[in-house]
Amino acid sequence: MSNPTSNLVLPAGLSLPTCPRGIGDVILKPDSPHLIDGVKCQRLDLWPDDRGYFLEVQRMGHGLAAHFPKETSQVSAALNYPGIIKAFHFHQHQTDCWTPASNMFQVVLADLRTDSPTFGRRNTLYVGNLRPWQILIPPGVAHGYKVIGTQPSMLIYMTDKFYNPADEGRIPHNQPELNYDWELQHK
Numbered sequence: 001m002s003n004p005t006s007n008l009v010l011p012a013g014l015s016l017p018t019c020p021r022g023i024g025d026v027i028l029k030p031d032s033p034h035l036i037d038g039v040k041c042q043r044l045d046l047w048p049d050d051r052g053y054f055l056e057v058q059r060m061g062h063g064l065a066a067h068f069p070k071e072t073s074q075v076s077a078a079l080n081y082p083g084i085i086k087a088f089h090f091h092q093h094q095t096d097c098w099t100p101a102s103n104m105f106q107v108v109l110a111d112l113r114t115d116s117p118t119f120g121r122r123n124t125l126y127v128g129n130l131r132p133w134q135i136l137i138p139p140g141v142a143h144g145y146k147v148i149g150t151q152p153s154m155l156i157y158m159t160d161k162f163y164n165p166a167d168e169g170r171i172p173h174n175q176p177e178l179n180y181d182w183e184l185q186h187k
Contacts, residue, residue: 014112016177017120024122037118038138064136065097068160087144088171096137103153104128106146113140
């Protein structure tokens with residue numbers, strides 16, 4: 001389906017919502033009523049000591065990714081330099097489970113699913129060392145992030161399907177319809 005104000009072509013069932021300038025709902029609790037439909041968050045335990053810290057990322061058959069099939073699940077990691085923005089992409093079939101493992105991320109989600117009760121909703125989550133959460137992102141929800149701080153960050157993520165470039169769509173980080181404000185918010 002094509003959006004009349006954009007050259008971007010999206011698969012059937014997905015569309016770019018027209019959003020007001022801003023960052024959407026800031027999610028401060030894993031059970032927030034403002035989460036996009038199907039998105040789930042879970043606090044992770046972090047065990048610090050005088051050597052650093054230990055973070056359990058995934059345990060097969062447990063947690064947010066418990067339903068991921070072991071035959072097709074993939075675990076990957078992305079090292080990100082300070083200040084970079086990686087956004088937006090979406091999947092038609094794949095579910096992601098993100099674990100920001102070191103330093104801080106400004107994670108952005110946008111619901112592109114036209115049949116979703118939260119179509120057009122945007123969520124912003126500040127997660128990482130200071131808020132160790134895991135985020136389950138269903139198909140049709142655009143996602144991306146900005147690295148916050150002065151140090152590189154590490155995102156570890158598990159997918160329920162092996163990487164398939166035909167399943168992944170891209171949307172520019174500054175897409176006018178999504179109208180996401182990547183600037184420092186000065187709150």
